Amino acid sequence: MEQERLYTVTVYTENEVGILNQISIIFTRRNLNIWSLTVSSSALEGVHKFTIACRTTQRLIEAVVKAIEKRIDVLKAFYYTDDEIIYQEVALYKVQTDNILESPDFEALIRRHNAQVLEINRTYTVIQKTGHCDDTQRLYEDLSSYGVLQFVRSGRVAITKSTAERVSRFLEMQEVRERKALSGGAEMK
Amino acid sequence: MADNQQTAKAEMTGGEILLRSLVAEGVKTVFGYPGGAIMPVYDKIYDFKDQIRHILVRHEQGAVHAAQGFARVSGQTGVAIVTSGPGATNAITGIADAMLDSTPLVVISGQVGASLLGTDAFQETDVLGMTLPITKWSYQIRRAEDVAWAVARAFYIAHTGRPGPVVLDFAKNAQVGKATFNYKPVRFIRSYLPMPDLDDDKLRRAAALLNNAKRPLVVYGQGIILSRAEAELAAFIDKAGIPAASTLLGLSALPSDNPHYKGMLGMHGNIGPNIKTNECDVMIAVGMRFDDRVTGPVETYARQAKIIHIDIDKAEIGKIVPVEIGIHADARQALARLTELVNPARHDAWEAEFDKCNKDEIELVSKGETNPETGHITMGEVISTVAREAKSEAIVVTDVGQNQMMSARYSTFAKTRSVVTSGGLGTMGFGLPAAVGAKIACPKRQVCFFTGDGGLQMTEQELGTIMQEGAGVKIILLNNNWLGNVRQWQELFFGARYSFTRLVNPDFMKLAEAYGIAHRRVEKREDLGEAVRDMLKNVDEPYLLEVHVEEMDNVFPMIPPGKGVSEIMLNEKDWYKA
Numbered sequence: 001m002e003q004e005r006l007y008t009v010t011v012y013t014e015n016e017v018g019i020l021n022q023i024s025i026i027f028t029r030r031n032l033n034i035w036s037l038t039v040s041s042s043a044l045e046g047v048h049k050f051t052i053a054c055r056t057t058q059r060l061i062e063a064v065v066k067a068i069e070k071r072i073d074v075l076k077a078f079y080y081t082d083d084e085i086i087y088q089e090v091a092l093y094k095v096q097t098d099n100i101l102e103s104p105d106f107e108a109l110i111r112r113h114n115a116q117v118l119e120i121n122r123t124y125t126v127i128q129k130t131g132h133c134d135d136t137q138r139l140y141e142d143l144s145s146y147g148v149l150q151f152v153r154s155g156r157v158a159i160t161k162s163t164a165e166r167v168s169r170f171l172e173m174q175e176v177r178e179r180k181a182l183s184g185g186a187e188m189k
Numbered sequence: 190m191a192d193n194q195q196t197a198k199a200e201m202t203g204g205e206i207l208l209r210s211l212v213a214e215g216v217k218t219v220f221g222y223p224g225g226a227i228m229p230v231y232d233k234i235y236d237f238k239d240q241i242r243h244i245l246v247r248h249e250q251g252a253v254h255a256a257q258g259f260a261r262v263s264g265q266t267g268v269a270i271v272t273s274g275p276g277a278t279n280a281i282t283g284i285a286d287a288m289l290d291s292t293p294l295v296v297i298s299g300q301v302g303a304s305l306l307g308t309d310a311f312q313e314t315d316v317l318g319m320t321l322p323i324t325k326w327s328y329q330i331r332r333a334e335d336v337a338w339a340v341a342r343a344f345y346i347a348h349t350g351r352p353g354p355v356v357l358d359f360a361k362n363a364q365v366g367k368a369t370f371n372y373k374p375v376r377f378i379r380s381y382l383p384m385p386d387l388d389d390d391k392l393r394r395a396a397a398l399l400n401n402a403k404r405p406l407v408v409y410g411q412g413i414i415l416s417r418a419e420a421e422l423a424a425f426i427d428k429a430g431i432p433a434a435s436t437l438l439g440l441s442a443l444p445s446d447n448p449h450y451k452g453m454l455g456m457h458g459n460i461g462p463n464i465k466t467n468e469c470d471v472m473i474a475v476g477m478r479f480d481d482r483v484t485g486p487v488e489t490y491a492r493q494a495k496i497i498h499i500d501i502d503k504a505e506i507g508k509i510v511p512v513e514i515g516i517h518a519d520a521r522q523a524l525a526r527l528t529e530l531v532n533p534a535r536h537d538a539w540e541a542e543f544d545k546c547n548k549d550e551i552e553l554v555s556k557g558e559t560n561p562e563t564g565h566i567t568m569g570e571v572i573s574t575v576a577r578e579a580k581s582e583a584i585v586v587t588d589v590g591q592n593q594m595m596s597a598r599y600s601t602f603a604k605t606r607s608v609v610t611s612g613g614l615g616t617m618g619f620g621l622p623a624a625v626g627a628k629i630a631c632p633k634r635q636v637c638f639f640t641g642d643g644g645l646q647m648t649e650q651e652l653g654t655i656m657q658e659g660a661g662v663k664i665i666l667l668n669n670n671w672l673g674n675v676r677q678w679q680e681l682f683f684g685a686r687y688s689f690t691r692l693v694n695p696d697f698m699k700l701a702e703a704y705g706i707a708h709r710r711v712e713k714r715e716d717l718g719e720a721v722r723d724m725l726k727n728v729d730e731p732y733l734l735e736v737h738v739e740e741m742d743n744v745f746p747m748i749p750p751g752k753g754v755s756e757i758m759l760n761e762k763d764w765y766k767a
């Protein structure tokens with residue numbers, strides 16, 4: 001059995017309705033669980049970026065990425081292992097203000113975790129932490145003695161260690177192709 | 190001209206824009222079935238009767254299969270028009286079939302008005318949601334202004350790259366709403382790369398592998414036909430002296446009498462191509478996708494071979510079998526370049542090994558099928574008689590089951606685009622409507638449709654279409670009174686427990702008569718030849734020839750499910766030994 005690991009898939013798409021559905025069924029069909037998903041704009045105008053984390057084998061993730069890229073509205077799709085990207089998640093925690101006021105260690109805890117207090121009022125306090133999943137999870141565990149009323153963690157966002165969005169090169173090549181196609185040259189069959 | 194410019198600026202309904210766009214795309218034939226949500230379009234079809242021929246089918250599944258048959262033999266994009274709700278759901282089997290078999294189609298389905306979407310309105314279904322996994326692209330047209338753009342894009346996507354079906358879900362308000370007609374064909378989509386650049390380095394490496402090969406083998410599929418690479422393939426195998434074998438859908442890309450052509454791959458394929466798959470040293474696969482009915486368990490498939498895979502769909506490369514060199518390219522371009530790069534060569538001894546297998550196969554299996562001396566008529570006998578009488582010139586359409594495998598095995602082909610069969614989906618009932626589409630595309634050619642008694646009854650209502658259109662389809666019903674293919678598996682793998690595979694059939698002669706179709710039933714061997722000649726006499730005339738064939742016949746050779754390509758059954762008890 002091939003080894004499973006966490007992969008981060010980034011997908012660049014046109015801004016069309018229904019792309020999320022097109023992408024998600026490709027995972028569903030192979031019985032792959034999407035671990036996290038983030039949709040946002042990218043550094044390229046009009047280009048949307050999906051960041052999908054998924055635990056699976058190299059062989060399957062490669063097949064998935066090719067199948068995603070095959071969709072007409074998808075510009076490009078890539079997959080990465082954790083060492084190829086810089087990635088973060090953000091987590092929010094809500095705790096009862098009374099509970100922390102009584103605790104002398106609370107401030108130290110927040111500082112140690114490099115977290116931030118976003119809002120504090122008489123009833124509740126909201127804390128934010130960005131980091132990797134382990135980090136936000138550790139804070140959750142440390143906060144649990146105060147009674148966490150609500151907790152949420154975002155999907156992963158990721159940026160590659162190379163300088164430009166890899167999709168820009170593809171778009172440059174496509175511009176050349178477009179000129180060729182439209183200048184009445186051989187019709188692209 | 191002035192008049193044209195006038196109309197170009199005038200406002201017209203989305204329905205009319207659709208028709209004008211179809212005309213602009215060169216569409217001359219559409220297959221369809223009307224209903225509430227598509228009526229504004231039908232009202233316009235009425236105005237375009239002299240430019241577009243509309244074939245009224247009897248069921249929307251038939252509309253799509255007919256469009257598939259049309260597309261497969263003509264090389265053009267097939268068009269089907271259906272209404273919303275049940276019209277669209279009826280079309281789904283055909284769309285799925287076209288997706289798996291890479292057939293270029295544009296399916297236009299009516300939809301309720303945009304303001305009603307999402308309200309469970311009468312005959313509203315989520316067509317885009319339902320067809321998403323089985324379409325190359327789909328789009329909901331909600332405004333008349335978008336019609337021309339969507340149609341242009343649909344045609345471009347359907348027939349370029351790896352072809353496939355496209356669905357346009359056409360909201361009723363957009364059919365009646367008005368816009369100006371401004372049609373521009375699409376030649377480019379930024380997010381779509383249908384024609385990859387040739388990678389010369391990889392082709393050079395592939396040529397080097399082939400130049401050093403002792404036992405090279407070409408396996409090809411429908412990609413050859415779809416990219417119009419038949420001549421390039423023939424030139425390539427001729428120069429490099431390489432034996433070639435076809436998948437089911439690749440059949441007829443090479444004429445049956447090409448000296449390098451060694452037969453069909455797969456579960457019921459020919460012995461040589463299957464056995465030699467596991468003996469070749471270099472395999473070059475072109476425009477085929479290593480379907481599991483071709484490979485059997487992948488762990489046992491061509492492990493000894495270095496594999497070169499050429500395909501226009503990048504996702505196919507490495508999907509099933511690991512490859513030495515994956516070439517993401519159009520088959521025609523790649524083969525043309527590869528032919529320049531390979532050394533002229535011959536592999537006579539290696540090719541002779543195929544010929545030996547072929548001789549064995551004729552002796553051990555085929556002879557008994559095509560020339561039995563006693564017993565009932567066999568399917569192979571009927572099919573080879575038709576091939577002989579039609580001089581290999583006919584378009585062969587098949588249904589699914591034993592009739593399909595026998596047709597693939599015993600038909601012979603002189604021309605490309607002569608096989609229409611449901612490969613990937615294996616859709617029973619595909620054949621009759623597909624034959625109608627093929628005949629309408631190629632009225633001058635014989636269209637011989639081989640079917641079982643089960644499959645014919647799945648879409649037999651299309652006999653009405655044949656009657657109404659006078660489509661000269663030759664229906665050859667190989668009647669064994671069983672769901673033969675399933676019965677065969679029950680016999681071989683389920684202890685001959687014939688669970689619900691016996692058919693009690695209607696009188697097919699009366700059925701043909703009801704539809705005014707010429708017909709004849711053959712039960713005796715001595716009548717067969719004459720009956721076939723009678724059937725073929727008038728190429729324009731629809732004909733139903735029912736032949737009572739041996740009920741308990743099985744299709745052999747057979748690689749049983751779960752076995753590797755070198756484990757071949759010759760009959761119920763014997764296995765092939767070289």
Ligand SMILES: Cc1ncc(C[n+]2csc(CCOP(=O)(O)OP(=O)(O)O)c2C)c(N)n1
Pocket residue numbers: 588589590591592593615616617618640641642643644645667669671672673674675
């Ligand atoms: C729509 C559909 N339903 C079921 C099947 C499964 N199936 C494959 S072959 C076959 C039997 C076909 O019988 P018949 O049409 O009489 O042809 P024969 O095999 O006897 O030539 C069946 C039921 C199928 N392929 N398609």
